[in-house]
Amino acid sequence: MPTLALIRHGQSQWNLENRFTGWWDADLTEKGEAEARHAGELLREAGFAPRQAFSSVQTRAIRTLWLALTEMGLVWLPVEKNWRLNERHYGGLTGLDKKETAEKHGDEQVHIWRRSYDTPPPPLEKGSKYDLSGDPRYDGVDVPDTESLKLTLERVLPFWHESIAPVLKSGTDTVIAAHGNSLRALVKHLFEVPDETITGVEIPTGNPLLIELDDNLKPISARYLDASRATELPAIPG
Structure with missing residues (x-):
């Protein structure tokens, strides 16, 4: 029976600045680097020894995985990076200060954009400085201009079924380093x-x-x- 480890990346610079990040490639802060190393320590102490790793193509997730694997002595693991594990695209909110956005649009509207399942934020304007359609890591990808959690799940699942699930079904323990919403999408799928x-x-x-x-x-x-930083987990189905 396989074991899967999910790691949300450590604190990023835009997390620290309280800005909507989404697909923008914010790097880890010193605290985020420490969190990533600690994640590796915890996995090592738990006796977890994966043989395959996955991450998004965003720096904060890639570096979190690298730092964790370094602590585990497993930097040699095969790693597959894919844009389908990216954070949810926050559309026109990208780069905005969360507090200022709430003051402008109201707490209720911002809560809907952030926390509703199927209501995406306003789309990102084409040609915006946060428009990543010309980024070489997304060659051949139809880069979204906004996403809800529902849309995030819809683009995560094909990668799960085609790439991650077959590895796990072979009995291979696996680690995924990704983001709050792409991991939330996987948790939704796994725990129904x-x-x-x-x-x-x-x-x-x-x-x-x-x-x-x-x-x-x-x-x-x-x-x-x-356990000191644990949040409530969904019930195991069945």
Whole structure:
């Protein structure tokens, strides 16, 4: 039976500045680097020894994975990076200060943009300084101009089914370093979380979620390795 570890990247510079980040490539802060290393320490101490790793193509997730694997002595692991594991695209909110945005549009509207399952923020204007359609890492990708969590799930799942699930079904323990919303999408899929409650599921930064799966990739058990920073997990289905 395979085990899957999910790691949300450590604190990024835009997390620190309280800005909507999404697909923008903000790097880790010193605190974020420390969180990533600690994630690796926790995984090593738990005896977790993956043989395959995945991440998004965003620097904060890639560096989180690298720092964690360094602490585990596993930098030699094969790593597959894919844009489908990217954070949710925050559209026209990208780069904005969250507090100032709430003051301008109202707390209720911003809460809907951030936390509703299927209501995306306003689209990003084409040609904006945050428009990544010309970024070489997205060659051949139809870069979205905004996303809801529902849309994020819809683009994460094909990569799960085509690339990650076959590795796990072979019995290979696996680690994924990604983002709050792309990991929330995976948790929704694995734990069969209803649409109306998934946005309340919080995934803390740099705190590995270790999930033991059966041969059909259904969760048997799940726990955060740092109990002091753990959030409530969905019930295991079945």
